[in-house]
Amino acid sequence: MIFKKESIFTSLFSFYILLGSALLLFTSCTKNEAVGDLQITEPVGISRDLEYVEVNITIDPRRLVNKALFLRNRNDGDLIIGQILDRSKILLDSNVVQCLFPISIKAHETNEYEIVIGDNKKTITDLELKGERLDLFIENEYFKADLTSKKTSDNKELSAGQLSSISLKQHNDINLERNNIKMHWAPSFQKKNVDYKTMAHIQEFDSIHIEKGPYVISVYRSGKVNDYEEIQLEGEYKFYAGKPYFSFSSEMKMVDSLTVTMLRNDEMTMNRFFTHAIFPIANGKIKTIPLYDKAPLISHHSIKELRKHPVDANARWFAFYNDSTKYGFGSLRLHFDYKNLSGGLSPMIDAQTKITYAHHEGRYWDRRFVDSGELRVPKGSKYFEENVYAIFDVDNEHPSKEIEKLYEQLSNPVIMKYTPIQ
Template sequence: MSYKMKIFSCFVIGLLLIMVLAAYSQERVLAEVEISETAGIDREDEFVEIDFQSSVKAFEKYKDNLVARESISGQRTYCQVIYCEKASTDSIVSFSVVFPISVKANSSQRFTIQQSSIPEKFLSDLKLSGSGIDLIIENKFYRADLSRSTDSEAKSHASGQLRELLLKLGFNQLLFRTENRMHWAPNFQRTDAEYYQTIAGWDNPADYRLYSGPYLVQTVRSDSAPEHPEIYLTASYNFFAGKPFFIFVSLMEVVRDIELKLLRNDEMTMDSMFTNIAFQRPDGRIEDYSFSERYPFLEKQPIENETLWLCFYHKDRKYGFGSIRLKYDNTDRFGNISPTFLPHTKISDGAEGGKYWNRRLINDHPLFVPAGSRYLEKNAYLVFAVDESDPCAEIRYWAERLRQPLLVKTIKYFE
């Protein structure tokens, strides 16, 4: 290479470097946050969600290209934006960002949440298909079908509730209930009604929002409960990239006085596909029974509503499905406890060998429920492979992490 060519090459490289530095210098910084691990567990690619507010004008500039920049290494991680809500004045927007982080036990990392002048890429196994409320979401662990079906009247409603779940992991086992949607709660029954009703009876709920991106697909639905206008329901599914679980959050708000004889949540109904029930009581004890032997044990001591997790699994085929209870709050709008009657978690036998679990809040007894009562739940539903020597190892692993999330603290806002 000639001397002139070397000079020209150096000039071009220098110019490009100046342009890159200039671009970085113009990147808008939203906030500095600190993320801490306090449970003594190494975390790998754990998703965190952080809430922010911003002027609408600024948000429109950086909403499509936010990153979390690690303060020491400078490593940048793409942030997915969800929950975009504008104030009535249209001047302020509230939103959340989601991104994955790996952090060692009992340590902290600081990040700046900022605009990126260079598009960041993230390869995701999360797929979304369908339209409107009839969606199918899948990753490498499962395929969740929220669409309606003509197989039965109970499955025909446009409710957006989980109808069936394909467990991958090399099993390709379809979890379903022949006559109903698989996810059958919340459900409720007034004292003068002959039959109970369920969230799966919704037809195109009045408020429906969908957020999708490489990390998370989230659906949010709100409306009056089917045939129970005294109850206002809000329900949210959260499906994650690269994770063997999805999270469901539900809130039942009583807006007018009502008398109920049944109120249930966290209910999964399935045909005969499992051999065992296992769960961890609030005191830490883990119990594991075959379905046929469970009766005397659970009659003597029913499963508590505060049980940390429970699961069904197949001892021979080595697959499992369970619920990790993340939040259970029956506080009413005045700070008191909303009415319940004999609350417990019930394991039931359905027709033709079907099995289901549900969390009973009002158990077959007439009860006055005043306006202002509220019932909130947050549960993670996990698919897993069963270890023959320790069948519940996988659900314990995830329960330990999901029940002790990373702590997020905002250190500084820059606008």
């Protein structure tokens, strides 16, 4: 993990909050009926103090009315309560229920559990949600995310549900944001002679779904932007208890052909909060460049260098950090899929990850599928990705150490073997 040791490695405050209430339920759930077995193995030698696992459990959903699902450790009998995902709809679905459990596991360890039904109990964690509909504030012990609506400098409304700013609680509550626009400016697109737009410009949503639970809060939206009806958009945030990160998955699907001059995702735009950018390059090396030039002459170690040597569009992670305040904020690119509906690759021109200058000394990064010229994007093209946005501590000698560690953990999840009990 990538946070201060006193935050989670030694105190493990969040972890004990999460599991404490679950273990207290042990004495109150004496008549638990087993419905499956679960084996969990740590595959790459990383001890995990708090790992979330999603398990698809075969069960008649009607058995879960006013009930909960638990993991019962076969060694000590301890119980961990789960969060049944989308509980409001499970009675309408099949006999498979998805449940999220918090677990801990040592490096290379294998743990055996029973999945059991028990009485549902309230579970308290550090994860909180405030607000109505999509005008939301979501927070845990590491950050407070603002998803409320925002007006641009020309008085245009950017819809709620897209990240406006994020406050870093363990770094003097500094509020990462960008003046007059959303901080998270993606997915985004532009046609010739038409204003540049993003998912935050959706005025009427096709679908909205908010999942509220003790371990994860998710915010899902889908719809189209005026003047860009050819693009069907979907996006979902997931915020976790006890974690200094959140995820965002999105898809742009072309329901009709169009020609674009810009097509982007993974864009985070911010005021002057950071001093450097850092990212992996070929041969396992890490590159660091200053975001602001201290001398009149631009050295080859600057943002302008990237015009000649662009960062790979699919670089496994990308981040900004501050060498004085010792915090960073970065994107970990866990999944991407650019296959069209026919199985071929959706088109791109000059795809790259790019850092760009913004007004009033702002800086932003984004992943560009079209960086120059015009591109005809045929009907059926799709661009999907899932990124994790993480706050991390920085050691100036090895500034990439913690984000690399987190990427290794998230890209190598624990291995699960689920066996239903017939």
